[in-house]
Amino acid sequence: MMFFLEKNDLPELLRRASAYFEIIAPVLVNGEPQLVSWRGEDLALGAPNPLLPPTRLFLPPRETLFTYLQESGLYTFQVPQVKERLIVGVRPCDLRALSLLDRIMLSEPADELYSKRRRSTAIVALSCTEPSESCFCAQMGSGPEAHEGFDLLLTDLGERYLLETGSPDGIMLARLSEELLERGDDAEKRALMRESRERILSARPWLSQERMRSKLREIDWRSMSRECISCGGCSFVCPTCHCFTIADLGLPDGERIRCADSCILSGFHRMASGANPKARPEERLLSWYMEKLEYMLSRAGMPGCVGCGRCERVCFSGLHKTDLFR
Amino acid sequence: MVLDAIETTCVYCGCGCGLYLHVEDSKIIAVTPSMKPPARGRLCAKGWLLHGFANHPDRLREPLMRRGDRYVQTSWSEVLSFIAKSFADIKRDSGPDALAVLTSAKATNEENYLLMKLCRAALGTNNIDNVARLCHAPTLFALGSSLGSGSMTNPIESLLHSDLIMIIGSNTTEQHPVVSFYVMEARRNGAKIIVMDPRRTQIAEIADLHLQMRPGTDIALLNAILNVVIREGMIDEEFIRSRTDGFDEVHDRVAEYTPEAAERICGVPAELIHDAAVMYGSAGDAAIVYAMGITQHAHGTDNVQAIVNLALATGNLGRDGSGIYPLRGHQNVQGACDMGALPDYYTGYQKVSEFREKFEDSWNVELPASQGRTAIEIMSSAGSEIRGMYISGENPALSYPDSSRIRSALESLDLLVVADIFPTETTRMADVVLPIASFAEKYGTVTSTERKVQLIRKAIDPPGNALPEWVVAAKLLEIFGISAGYDSSAAVMREIAALTPSYGGISHERLERGGIHWPCPTQEHPGTPVLYRDGFPRGRALFRHVDQHECGDGRFTLIIGRSQYHFHTGSMTRRVCILEREVPEAFVDVNPKDAASLGIRNGTGVILESESGTIRARARLSDSVSSGTLFMPFHFRESPANMLTGWQLDPHSKIPSLKITSVSIRREGA
Ligand code: SF4
Numbered sequence A: 001m002m003f004f005l006e007k008n009d010l011p012e013l014l015r016r017a018s019a020y021f022e023i024i025a026p027v028l029v030n031g032e033p034q035l036v037s038w039r040g041e042d043l044a045l046g047a048p049n050p051l052l053p054p055t056r057l058f059l060p061p062r063e064t065l066f067t068y069l070q071e072s073g074l075y076t077f078q079v080p081q082v083k084e085r086l087i088v089g090v091r092p093c094d095l096r097a098l099s100l101l102d103r104i105m106l107s108e109p110a111d112e113l114y115s116k117r118r119r120s121t122a123i124v125a126l127s128c129t130e131p132s133e134s135c136f137c138a139q140m141g142s143g144p145e146a147h148e149g150f151d152l153l154l155t156d157l158g159e160r161y162l163l164e165t166g167s168p169d170g171i172m173l174a175r176l177s178e179e180l181l182e183r184g185d186d187a188e189k190r191a192l193m194r195e196s197r198e199r200i201l202s203a204r205p206w207l208s209q210e211r212m213r214s215k216l217r218e219i220d221w222r223s224m225s226r227e228c229i230s231c232g233g234c235s236f237v238c239p240t241c242h243c244f245t246i247a248d249l250g251l252p253d254g255e256r257i258r259c260a261d262s263c264i265l266s267g268f269h270r271m272a273s274g275a276n277p278k279a280r281p282e283e284r285l286l287s288w289y290m291e292k293l294e295y296m297l298s299r300a301g302m303p304g305c306v307g308c309g310r311c312e313r314v315c316f317s318g319l320h321k322t323d324l325f326r
Numbered sequence B: 001m002v003l004d005a006i007e008t009t010c011v012y013c014g015c016g017c018g019l020y021l022h023v024e025d026s027k028i029i030a031v032t033p034s035m036k037p038p039a040r041g042r043l044c045a046k047g048w049l050l051h052g053f054a055n056h057p058d059r060l061r062e063p064l065m066r067r068g069d070r071y072v073q074t075s076w077s078e079v080l081s082f083i084a085k086s087f088a089d090i091k092r093d094s095g096p097d098a099l100a101v102l103t104s105a106k107a108t109n110e111e112n113y114l115l116m117k118l119c120r121a122a123l124g125t126n127n128i129d130n131v132a133r134l135c136h137a138p139t140l141f142a143l144g145s146s147l148g149s150g151s152m153t154n155p156i157e158s159l160l161h162s163d164l165i166m167i168i169g170s171n172t173t174e175q176h177p178v179v180s181f182y183v184m185e186a187r188r189n190g191a192k193i194i195v196m197d198p199r200r201t202q203i204a205e206i207a208d209l210h211l212q213m214r215p216g217t218d219i220a221l222l223n224a225i226l227n228v229v230i231r232e233g234m235i236d237e238e239f240i241r242s243r244t245d246g247f248d249e250v251h252d253r254v255a256e257y258t259p260e261a262a263e264r265i266c267g268v269p270a271e272l273i274h275d276a277a278v279m280y281g282s283a284g285d286a287a288i289v290y291a292m293g294i295t296q297h298a299h300g301t302d303n304v305q306a307i308v309n310l311a312l313a314t315g316n317l318g319r320d321g322s323g324i325y326p327l328r329g330h331q332n333v334q335g336a337c338d339m340g341a342l343p344d345y346y347t348g349y350q351k352v353s354e355f356r357e358k359f360e361d362s363w364n365v366e367l368p369a370s371q372g373r374t375a376i377e378i379m380s381s382a383g384s385e386i387r388g389m390y391i392s393g394e395n396p397a398l399s400y401p402d403s404s405r406i407r408s409a410l411e412s413l414d415l416l417v418v419a420d421i422f423p424t425e426t427t428r429m430a431d432v433v434l435p436i437a438s439f440a441e442k443y444g445t446v447t448s449t450e451r452k453v454q455l456i457r458k459a460i461d462p463p464g465n466a467l468p469e470w471v472v473a474a475k476l477l478e479i480f481g482i483s484a485g486y487d488s489s490a491a492v493m494r495e496i497a498a499l500t501p502s503y504g505g506i507s508h509e510r511l512e513r514g515g516i517h518w519p520c521p522t523q524e525h526p527g528t529p530v531l532y533r534d535g536f537p538r539g540r541a542l543f544r545h546v547d548q549h550e551c552g553d554g555r556f557t558l559i560i561g562r563s564q565y566h567f568h569t570g571s572m573t574r575r576v577c578i579l580e581r582e583v584p585e586a587f588v589d590v591n592p593k594d595a596a597s598l599g600i601r602n603g604t605g606v607i608l609e610s611e612s613g614t615i616r617a618r619a620r621l622s623d624s625v626s627s628g629t630l631f632m633p634f635h636f637r638e639s640p641a642n643m644l645t646g647w648q649l650d651p652h653s654k655i656p657s658l659k660i661t662s663v664s665i666r667r668e669g670a
């Protein structure tokens, strides 16, 4: 179903939803867009995509899997509560990353916390009418339009939004604000999205998945990687990265935590003997891209890069500039 | 149950990266960089993984008092009156100079200020110092005496305007990663990079020239570069004439430091020295970046002076892209010095000898005039003249030279109070342990290496009964009858601003809108990113000729440094599982040729021995060090590198020679 929603009425729609959900939305914190619990602040839907990808709300960089308490030799365990959430402003690239993560984290045996969070979270997506310079979702087939995976979808038409429902939950949510909505159509949206897509494609007309894959082995990773400081940043912001490590902190009581990890870090590959098959940054960078562009594709049926451009925004070197594949 | 993002400043190195802590239910679940300078979206691994330690169960939660060899939990009121009474007793019996305070470069400006006030106004002694004594005391002395201000002359961003960046004694990519980002950006925009370092570090690999000198021969090398610059007529005569004094003597005396003479001392080919000098001398705006490879020597002040001479002779000061960049190691080591946690200065480098009355009037107490002791002097008189000590957030049992001597010094005190966030080697020796709020659990300001005062903001609650240290210091001041009714750390900053010209215009309200570079004398003043644009505060800058000193004659010279994945004595980073996984133990880099002759292979256990002590570590074969040179990080209590270092002090700044030590090395069991 398609509706028009006056821009001023979006906060009211969210307020009504907040009776059922904790609302997470991008707002400006000291001038920079951040995903936070929404308390009625101005929404920063027009700002660039926040650095912390929304996928990290399902698989946080640091989370407690359970806490343990020891009493006279017996352990009791406590698992964290998962709350009902509505995330507003998820872009098509991140939406695609989420469905890729679903294929990985929910395949048997499903990851319990991830699946609980996934089940209790609703998503209001946002079509990308204003792509950033670093975006190349169109080339990766993940944007700037969202086709699935949302409960509601907003498209900024200037004066008002086009609101589309994508699931039974989405219809319920729309019903809560029925009198704010007006029946609509997507003629205007289609024109805007065509424009946006062209803008993204013409910024890098030479870029395509095939090109990236074929270039992978030709790139001189050795000299390129001289400026990589192995900070891990590219993994920590990538919406499809999902590797983690687990540690038990505290004795006799404490917690088992799960932490985002990265194959860009050398210790990730070190074996028990001390030998390291990927001791050099160039080896790790090549394998990072192999994972994104080839292995994920063959394992999960989608490429592991959705073209969100975050890795370029945090990198010390020129290693994640798409120019690499030119 | 809310998700929040709080902007704050990284707790580790002096780069002062802005970042957001993403918080859910009083736990930090993620970190992302701020897009504002200096971070501009970049962080090193330590920064990205800052969510790793604040919520760690090892955190100190309750005040602890020693009873025999056990610690018992106690209340704040009991522990604070105990401290006050014990310090007062010592003061009565042995005089105020039997007490000493070491403040923390991890604590905020407000905390350093109140501890400084506590030390001087309540305890009545100038025996106060901070970890700067072990890293940049020579910078303070040399830059202060020759230029007028002992700190970085330009902001980090200024490097983007440099035509040439000379890096000496700084492993920039590992130790000041975000500074290295600017160096690499400058290079991508066409700047030339020269690195002078006994090790082939990552930044040396990227550089246009790498001069791999013998450890400790920096002065010969820098003098030789000046020698060539003079001979080739590349000096800035106008600048020298109008803005400096003392050039003639330097001019005459560096004449003997020909590249050929330097080659014999440094082991760097004369031709390469010549090329570097020409490259430096012909650059429009040239910057010199240095760190502890320059300062941590028994002649650290002279090392820094050699850098100053070079910058002055070429007129590379007072403009964007030029300047001298001493890189500070800790988040707030600049601020600790600015706040007067130094034996001879009050805040803003106001000399005790000149400004005592001003502070007496403001604080309404009589202040000590006696000469205060520096950190190493405090340690060397611990147990004799010094009987009581307050150590804030530092771990001298691991970070100071000659650890075994430090440990016995600390053991012999009548009262040792240690405030920290985690148990450390030093809290283990304390009579009283105070649990302190971490950077994520309090408000305050910190001053980064580029003199930029920035806010840290509270993101989560402190664990248990831990308190921000400014609260602890304020309560102690009150017990001593010196109250100023501080209700927030912003109120403390108001007092600092009123007493300190260079911080005069700084307030928490203003900092909400972004950091400010001091000097910032008034509310309207925008701050001063670049110093010396229109002159030097002392009138004319001073040249001072310095000579190369004798170098160690041992078969092996051990360089002690750091790993990018750990910070200081590891009390925070070694509790972050991924950082600990990256570098889980100490290693000694050994040149493969040396290794072959010693029968050492990659991973072999080796024994290092010096005049001060003996330790064990694992060898790592690496041609990043030349034959005769070894390298080792000092973060690891299992292989405490500072057991090996000695107490030779630089005569000017009293910094100990932590950087290099003559050692012997052998295979374990051999
Ligand atoms: S690889 Fe880079 S551009 Fe692609 S999804 Fe990950 S962060 Fe985004």
Ligand code: SF4
Pocket: A227, A228, A229, A230, A231, A232, A233, A234, A235, A264, A311, A314, A315, A316, A317, A319, A320
């Ligand atoms: S973000 Fe850049 S510098 Fe950091 S690990 Fe990735 S490639 Fe290396």
Ligand code: SF4
Pocket: B010, B011, B012, B013, B014, B015, B016, B017, B042, B043, B044, B045, B046, B047, B048, B176, B177, B178, B179
């Ligand atoms: S470079 Fe320094 S300030 Fe920046 S993230 Fe790393 S440790 Fe923190």
